[in-house]
Amino acid sequence: MPATDYQSSSPSSLTQFGRSILSFRREQEDLLSLKWIGKLLDCFLVCQEEFKAILYSHKRQASRSPLDRMVSDYFERSVKALDVCNAIRDGVEQIRLWQKLLEIVLYALDHERSIGEGQFRRAKKALIDLSISMLDDNKDSNVAQRNRSFGRNNGGREKDHSHGNSHGNNNYQHQSLGHFRSLSWSVSRTWSAARQLQAIGNNINPPKANDLIATNGLAMSVYVMNSVLLFVMWALVAAIPCQDRGLQVHFTIPRSYTWAIPLLALHDRILEESKKRERKNACGLLREIQQIEKSVRQMSELADSAQFPLTEEKEVEVRQRVQEVSKVCDALKDGLDPLERQVREVFHRIVRSRTEGLDSLGSRPNNAE
Incomplete structure (x- = not known):
């Protein structure tokens, strides 16, 4: 009997993941935004709980071959996702640092009184620091230093301005750059998000017909959960800055599965986004990162030409750009903390589900924490 004949055996609670994604796939303007990532993680947590409930209600069958091996493989696979969660948490912290530099630009120029040259100097220094910090972490530091002079008119003027700065501004410049250069990931320096995704995705294959028959269709539930885990971790790595990002992960999900259609559609859409010329070298596909980059580019060009x-016309333009920066800062302020809490919850839920699952099946290692 073909494996596709058993797709209806996958519990409806798990296929709800596909319907949930389908429901917000229509919100194309939110794709890869902080709000969208939050919805994705909510879906994952729902699936995780439903999967745990399925295993609990089929404990006897889940403790027998071949389902016991499949469930154990899933739990070990989920452990590999913990490093991804740690790296994503660090990526969120990196974005938060960019937010603080963007706020310096905002505070320097968002005044009711006339905007003077000193305020522009402070904003420009923050923009330079922000540009440097958004460069790929793997790039040579000399390249980052050269990018200080990318502005059209700041060749010799930057030195002149630095002599006129107050001690406080010089101290800020030293501390902020030093902080960015010393920033390190909580995962090891040799850790790779691309390799970790490959490890999570290894040997995720549709269940064979004889396994579906032997498990009364429950093998499909494990396969769905494996696919959900891989997709969610892949989407996080695509969106958030992390070490050695790579999106070339092979999803072996037949399009004949109804629950897979929206998931694969989103996968294709995210890949398309990553291939756009302006996104190819981005440190993350998160919509808000794109908005930061746009704000930095526009404000830098404005500062260089000021x-x-x-003039009254130029001041109106500056205030319009400042309003755009303010919106970006507000989006980051509203979205980063909830995202960090969700990533933390995903981490703890994976740990707890694995522990409870192995205990329930009586297969928890003696040395497990």
Whole structure:
């Protein structure tokens, strides 16, 4: 009997993941935004709980071959996702640092009174620091230093301005750059997000017909959960800055499965986004990162072309750009903390589900924590 004949055996609670993704796939403007990532993690947590309930209600069958091996493989696979969660948490912290630098630009220029040259100098220094910190972590530090002079008109003027800065501004410059350069990931320096995703995805194959028959269709539940785990971790790595990002993960999900259609559609959509010319070298596909990059580019061009005193027309343009920066800062302020809490919850839920699952099946190792 073909394996596809058993797709209806996959519990409806797990196929709800596909319907949940389908429901917000229509919100294309939210794709890869903080809000979208939050919805994705909510779906994962629901699936995790439903999967745990399925195993609990079929304990006897889950403790027998071949289902016991499949369930054990899933739990070991889920442990590999913990490192991804740690790396994503660090990526969120990195974005939070970018937010703080963007807020310096906002505070420097968001004034009711006329905007002067000193305020522009402070904003420009923050923009330079922000540009440097958004460069790929693997790039040579000399390249980052050269990017300080990318602005059209700041060749010699930057030195002149630095002599006129207050001690406080010089101290800020030293501390902020030093902090970014010393920032390290909580995972090891040799850790690779791309390799970790490959490890999570290894040997995730559709269940064979004889396994479906032997498990009364429950093998499909394990396969769905494996696929959900891989997709969610892959989407996180695609969106958030982390060490050695790589999106070339092979999803072996037949399109004949109804629950797989929206998942694969989202996978294709994210890949398309990653291949866009302006996104190829991005440190993350998160929508808010794109907005930060746009704000930095526009504000830097504005700062380079500014002549003082500002004309009324130029001051209006500056205030319009500042309003755009303010919206980006608000989005980050509203979205980063909830995302960090969700990633932490995913981490703890994976640990707890594995422990409870192995205990329930009576297969927990003696040395397990």
